Amino acid sequence: MAPAVKIRVCDLNFHYRNRQVLHDVNLTIPSGSITAITGPSGSGKSTLLLALNRLWEEIDGCRVRGRVEIELDGRLQEIHSPALPARYVRRKVGLVFQQPNPLPMSIFRNIAFPLQLAGVRDRKLLAQQVETALRKVRLWQELHNRLEDDGRSLSGGQQQRLCIARALVLQPEVLLLDEPTSSLDPETGQAIEELLLNLKNEMTLIVVSHYQDQVQRIADLRFTVREGRFTRLPAGRPRSRTGPAL
Amino acid sequence: MAPAVKIRVCDLNFHYRNRQVLHDVNLTIPSGSITAITGPSGSGKSTLLLALNRLWEEIDGCRVRGRVEIELDGRLQEIHSPALPARYVRRKVGLVFQQPNPLPMSIFRNIAFPLQLAGVRDRKLLAQQVETALRKVRLWQELHNRLEDDGRSLSGGQQQRLCIARALVLQPEVLLLDEPTSSLDPETGQAIEELLLNLKNEMTLIVVSHYQDQVQRIADLRFTVREGRFTRLPAGRPRSRTGPAL
Amino acid sequence: MGDRMVFREHLFRSAAVICGLLTLAIFCFLCVLGLPLLQDGHLLSLLSSPWAPARGLYGIFPMLLASILLALLSLALGFPVSLGCSLLITALAPRRLRMLLIGMIRLMAGIPTVVYSFAALFLLVPLMRTLIGRGSGLSLLTAAPVLALLIVPTMVIFFVAGFEKVNRAHLLALDALGGSRVQKIIHILLPGARPALINGTLLGFGRAMGDTMVSLMLAGNSTAVPSSLADSARTLPAHIALVMASDFDSMEFTSIFACGLLLYLVTGLLMLLMRLPGRSPDNES
Amino acid sequence: MTGQRKITEITVTWFCWLSGLLLLAALVILVGYLIRRGGPVLGLSLLFGDTPPLDALLLRKHVFDGLYPALAGTLLLIIGAMVLAIPLGIASGIYMAEYAGGRTKAVFSLLFDILAGIPSIVVGLAGLSITIFLHRIFGERIMPCLLISCLALAYLVLPYLIRTTQVALESIDPVVRRTAPALGASRLQNIGRVLLPHSLPAIIGGIILATGRCAEDTAVIMLTGAVASAGIPRSLLDQYEALPFYIYYISAQYTSPDELATGFGAALLLLLLCSALLVLALVLQRRLTIFLLYR
Amino acid sequence: QAADDLAPFTGLKGSLRIAGGTAHIPVMKEAARRIMSFNPDIRISIAGGGSGLGIRQAGEGLIDIGNAGRRPTDTEIAKYNLKLFQWAIDGVGVIVHPDNPVRTLTSAQLQGIFAGRISNWKEVGGVDREIDIYTRDESSGTRKVFWKKALARGTISDRANVVVSNGAMKTTVAGDPFGIGYISIGYMDATVAPVSLDGVAPDLANVRNGSYRVARGLYSLTRGEPAGLARAFVDFLFSPTGQQIVQDKGLIPVR
Numbered sequence A, B: 001m002a003p004a005v006k007i008r009v010c011d012l013n014f015h016y017r018n019r020q021v022l023h024d025v026n027l028t029i030p031s032g033s034i035t036a037i038t039g040p041s042g043s044g045k046s047t048l049l050l051a052l053n054r055l056w057e058e059i060d061g062c063r064v065r066g067r068v069e070i071e072l073d074g075r076l077q078e079i080h081s082p083a084l085p086a087r088y089v090r091r092k093v094g095l096v097f098q099q100p101n102p103l104p105m106s107i108f109r110n111i112a113f114p115l116q117l118a119g120v121r122d123r124k125l126l127a128q129q130v131e132t133a134l135r136k137v138r139l140w141q142e143l144h145n146r147l148e149d150d151g152r153s154l155s156g157g158q159q160q161r162l163c164i165a166r167a168l169v170l171q172p173e174v175l176l177l178d179e180p181t182s183s184l185d186p187e188t189g190q191a192i193e194e195l196l197l198n199l200k201n202e203m204t205l206i207v208v209s210h211y212q213d214q215v216q217r218i219a220d221l222r223f224t225v226r227e228g229r230f231t232r233l234p235a236g237r238p239r240s241r242t243g244p245a246l
Numbered sequence C: 001m002g003d004r005m006v007f008r009e010h011l012f013r014s015a016a017v018i019c020g021l022l023t024l025a026i027f028c029f030l031c032v033l034g035l036p037l038l039q040d041g042h043l044l045s046l047l048s049s050p051w052a053p054a055r056g057l058y059g060i061f062p063m064l065l066a067s068i069l070l071a072l073l074s075l076a077l078g079f080p081v082s083l084g085c086s087l088l089i090t091a092l093a094p095r096r097l098r099m100l101l102i103g104m105i106r107l108m109a110g111i112p113t114v115v116y117s118f119a120a121l122f123l124l125v126p127l128m129r130t131l132i133g134r135g136s137g138l139s140l141l142t143a144a145p146v147l148a149l150l151i152v153p154t155m156v157i158f159f160v161a162g163f164e165k166v167n168r169a170h171l172l173a174l175d176a177l178g179g180s181r182v183q184k185i186i187h188i189l190l191p192g193a194r195p196a197l198i199n200g201t202l203l204g205f206g207r208a209m210g211d212t213m214v215s216l217m218l219a220g221n222s223t224a225v226p227s228s229l230a231d232s233a234r235t236l237p238a239h240i241a242l243v244m245a246s247d248f249d250s251m252e253f254t255s256i257f258a259c260g261l262l263l264y265l266v267t268g269l270l271m272l273l274m275r276l277p278g279r280s281p282d283n284e285s
Numbered sequence D: 001m002t003g004q005r006k007i008t009e010i011t012v013t014w015f016c017w018l019s020g021l022l023l024l025a026a027l028v029i030l031v032g033y034l035i036r037r038g039g040p041v042l043g044l045s046l047l048f049g050d051t052p053p054l055d056a057l058l059l060r061k062h063v064f065d066g067l068y069p070a071l072a073g074t075l076l077l078i079i080g081a082m083v084l085a086i087p088l089g090i091a092s093g094i095y096m097a098e099y100a101g102g103r104t105k106a107v108f109s110l111l112f113d114i115l116a117g118i119p120s121i122v123v124g125l126a127g128l129s130i131t132i133f134l135h136r137i138f139g140e141r142i143m144p145c146l147l148i149s150c151l152a153l154a155y156l157v158l159p160y161l162i163r164t165t166q167v168a169l170e171s172i173d174p175v176v177r178r179t180a181p182a183l184g185a186s187r188l189q190n191i192g193r194v195l196l197p198h199s200l201p202a203i204i205g206g207i208i209l210a211t212g213r214c215a216e217d218t219a220v221i222m223l224t225g226a227v228a229s230a231g232i233p234r235s236l237l238d239q240y241e242a243l244p245f246y247i248y249y250i251s252a253q254y255t256s257p258d259e260l261a262t263g264f265g266a267a268l269l270l271l272l273l274c275s276a277l278l279v280l281a282l283v284l285q286r287r288l289t290i291f292l293l294y295r
Numbered sequence E: 001q002a003a004d005d006l007a008p009f010t011g012l013k014g015s016l017r018i019a020g021g022t023a024h025i026p027v028m029k030e031a032a033r034r035i036m037s038f039n040p041d042i043r044i045s046i047a048g049g050g051s052g053l054g055i056r057q058a059g060e061g062l063i064d065i066g067n068a069g070r071r072p073t074d075t076e077i078a079k080y081n082l083k084l085f086q087w088a089i090d091g092v093g094v095i096v097h098p099d100n101p102v103r104t105l106t107s108a109q110l111q112g113i114f115a116g117r118i119s120n121w122k123e124v125g126g127v128d129r130e131i132d133i134y135t136r137d138e139s140s141g142t143r144k145v146f147w148k149k150a151l152a153r154g155t156i157s158d159r160a161n162v163v164v165s166n167g168a169m170k171t172t173v174a175g176d177p178f179g180i181g182y183i184s185i186g187y188m189d190a191t192v193a194p195v196s197l198d199g200v201a202p203d204l205a206n207v208r209n210g211s212y213r214v215a216r217g218l219y220s221l222t223r224g225e226p227a228g229l230a231r232a233f234v235d236f237l238f239s240p241t242g243q244q245i246v247q248d249k250g251l252i253p254v255r
């Protein structure tokens, strides 16, 4: 059975005011895969991610033309259709920013926050979910007795992992990661890689990365961007914890 | 001739409020070398850099104990001595932050800014210096006709290079770089590496990095940190554009 | 849930609309009540003739002039002090002193105008009489510093809030580049807090323009056109307070609505003028 | 460092310190003067006259020569006005910062600036005239009273609340602003859970400013219901006494030095009341911030 | 005696609103205090605002009793159907700083000073220094009386400083060695010096015996014939106890 299509992008164009940043992007991404996007700095990688969960709408002066369809709750849906609340799209399509952005609140609340936004009240459930998420990104050990500290007092790498944990806690169907391991030491980076491979079973991942070797190791699909134009590259030799790639 | 000592740190201890982050750090760094610092996220790498140019003084609740001596203008000086203005130290010891922080002004002014702070007025000289700095970090090509744009509208990697250029323009004697290539694509990263090797002739460099291979390639000296304690590692095989390592 | 949210968003808009309408309502109200005077064609004479109700002259030009002079004078005194003090609080003073200063400013915001003016009557007026060397010591020059003292807390609170919102990372960046505290002020804090500076100044000016008690008790209230700042003069709000108690149906009483209207228009005009050179202070980011 | 820049440095630094010192001196002189003149009369009898304090507090007896009714009146006035103004002001501020744009924003902005410029005496005048108007229509029940004063004061302080809220919200870092939406927050959630808590200190600053303005304004209440003697108001439709009005009244009508001293005593009392409110606001701010962000 | 005068208040209930002329307030407050102590069910609120405001508010029915330091105009009386009660007499006297050697002026000198024709103290026997004139606002009852009876409706210079009340007048003149102003006799104390007018000193005795002419009646007024609480209050003012209060507060009782 051919893998189901998870994301289909047709003729996507993106403008910041009058500068065009993405040109006629066409992508098709299968369900349960890891897609890597590489390309020089300033070529439009982060911008693509913004277009995939409608976050561009929060930035002044952006314009998007083209179709972006994502399979959400079992149906392939045009995410920009007015019937779909942006909120819903963003919960289903998680995004971890290139620059870690913990909110000015406690570590605990930073992670519990998306759940609270979605209406979860039960303190016990929250505590449990927070612990799970922190364990996944290997922060539990370091931070479990500092949960009440301000999220901004963490080191750069800790912040980045915190933000990944925060995105995971909502159990999105698609997870977009903008250079998730860039400020991590190789060991933690390795651990995150493992995590991504694990997550593949639960969600579809798109990772922007500069580490060619990392991309080689984990990606099922590879794209490279140059000045806003995407090209598909031959895939590497992706590993998978549960067996060979689909 | 043994290389002159550029930086000597004796029994440095660092506290954030009541959490000790650096424990009895002792380092000696020779002039004109590249020193790499590696270590897990949250171990205190960025913190050491803050202690080397007195920037910690601007952060609430920090305390420092111990000596930090740096050779500035030909004399080994205790940088924390009250006779030395912090400003002077910071101009001589440049720092590029882990997270790029362009100022809310035009790209041009971002780079010309430190010169203006130091009292340079001559527009022609400024323009020339800005161009040189941008060329060094390989941004001139991309940005020379966007110099009036806001510095914050650049992509992550562009911002980081902008910040390196900004630190270079002052021609510091020591340059501290916190993960300078983490959000760059390999090609630009490579270019920055070349740049660092070039700079070695003019200044002493300390680089925090997670890329083991990068560290292997460029560092004369390697330290690793774990929970605030520094250990010296055997050096890699540093390349040098001008010949073998000193 | 969706409906409830849309509803709440409408609430925000309604609140703003209500506030806006209230402003217009006052305008209409002043127009309607001042109408008799305007209808009788007194409008021009309002601005040209002196104030002499006994002779049927209700001119308020001297008051208008005094109001504007006094407001500008007190702003000229108050603005630099506010700026200096708010910079001291955000950038120069050590932590302890900073808390102390903020507390002080906030306390000052609650001191009644009456108290300022009353104390000034005993402390400042005799001093000014000696300094000026003639007259009673009640003058624009006496009222201005007290009025400045009155508007300073408002401005400082706005300025400090603006400065504190300036991005920390930018400040740190400047530090790392070897900037001094003063450079931090000039290059980061002042430009970063521009909207707050403008807003605070506008509020302060409005407050100075509209204050009744200080000018009533300290400026002397003479109805002559002031020929110098050391002269006794009457501002529009003080004028309103003074004429307030006269007969309800008299022209004097009607004329105070015209005063109110004039005050309203002058402030409105000034706000418009301030917007002309640049863009609106709100469109700045 | 060039000479000219050195001069700038020194001028700016000195200038800032001097401004601070100047204000401090002004405050010290003022408070010192008040204490010298009013300190001696400060005491229970200033508050309650010759009525037993307990009876007065329990509203069992009228207080005649004391400031207790004026103190209570001022407090009620502040509470009433703030209850009316805070929701309206903050909601408008939110609208200005988060929803309004372009032409709409410019128009509202102008209106609010004008609102800030409307002198309190004009507001009082309007309050009085409207009351008379209503009285003609609805008859006996509508008179100048506490409610009218609260309404007029609320109107007076609206611009402070609107502007502080707006400025605070607008100056939030775009990264922080974008974070919650990326986690699936609706606009309202973003405002309620991130943006507002984030700007709480600034908003509280505005509230403090507004409270101070309510506490001190004389021109408005003079025309809309404050009286020289009324006792504790029993309902919103009663007239009331207030400290600033009392001070004004004493300064205008004192017949003996003793009476003048009670005026200074009242000024001190008002100062104490303001400080107490200030401390309360700061405690509240800390609690609220912790509650909103860290729980 | 006092109990007799308060007897009409027995069993009465409700509230009474009084506002207007500020010279009346001390008497009003004391009266209210006696009445409310006698019968706590009664609430009396007393406001200032000036004579004009008192007349208008009483006429509009916003208050039960209005106070005025001047006679309302005939149009006002007719329009609102006002009933007047004059329960005290008050004199208005010229004051100067205690250090000022000038203690007596003729009517002509006084008129000259206030019109601005005499502008230096040395012209009336004082030091060589400009005269600072202080007057009250136009709606003041005190000013009306002074203007009518002491200045013979002469002009008042537009350079004159205007102060808002008797207290403010006293404070400013007490602080200005070269000032001249006028206040209600009840307000005079040692901080200012009274000036005799045509040789007659402004004091209670001279007002009472009619030799000092710059005096006025203090009025209370109601819309229509007062009833109930208002009636009882007005009657109380005219009772022996009420008139005693008037005297205690430095005014001249009418009975």
Ligand SMILES: Nc1ncnc2c1ncn2[C@@H]1O[C@H](COP(=O)(O)OP(=O)(O)OP(=O)(O)O)[C@@H](O)[C@H]1O
Pocket (backbone or CB within 6 Å): A152, A153, A154, A155, A156, A157, A158, A183, A184, A185, B016, B021, B039, B040, B041, B042, B043, B044, B045, B046, B047, B048, B059, B098
């Ligand atoms: N402002 C602060 N207040 C309190 N603790 C802090 C602060 N900044 C950093 N820390 C703590 O100090 C420790 C060292 O931080 P530092 O930023 O030096 O780590 P790092 O080695 O640079 O890590 P990374 O590679 O993740 O950037 C961390 O545990 C961090 O949580």
Ligand SMILES: Nc1ncnc2c1ncn2[C@@H]1O[C@H](COP(=O)(O)OP(=O)(O)OP(=O)(O)O)[C@@H](O)[C@H]1O
Pocket (backbone or CB within 6 Å): A016, A021, A039, A040, A041, A042, A043, A044, A045, A046, A047, A048, A059, A098, B152, B153, B154, B155, B156, B157, B158, B183, B184, B185
């Ligand atoms: N808010 C903005 N306003 C204007 N231009 C922008 C804005 N954000 C990004 N750009 C421009 O759009 C282009 C693409 O930016 P983008 O952030 O997508 O690059 P990127 O591929 O993620 O680069 P990097 O690897 O350096 O992060 C860049 O040239 C950048 O300068």
Ligand SMILES: [Mg+2]
Pocket (backbone or CB within 6 Å): A045, A046, A047, A098, A178, B155, B156, B157
């Ligand atoms: Mg990017």
Ligand SMILES: [Mg+2]
Pocket (backbone or CB within 6 Å): A155, A156, A157, B045, B046, B047, B098, B178
């Ligand atoms: Mg770091």
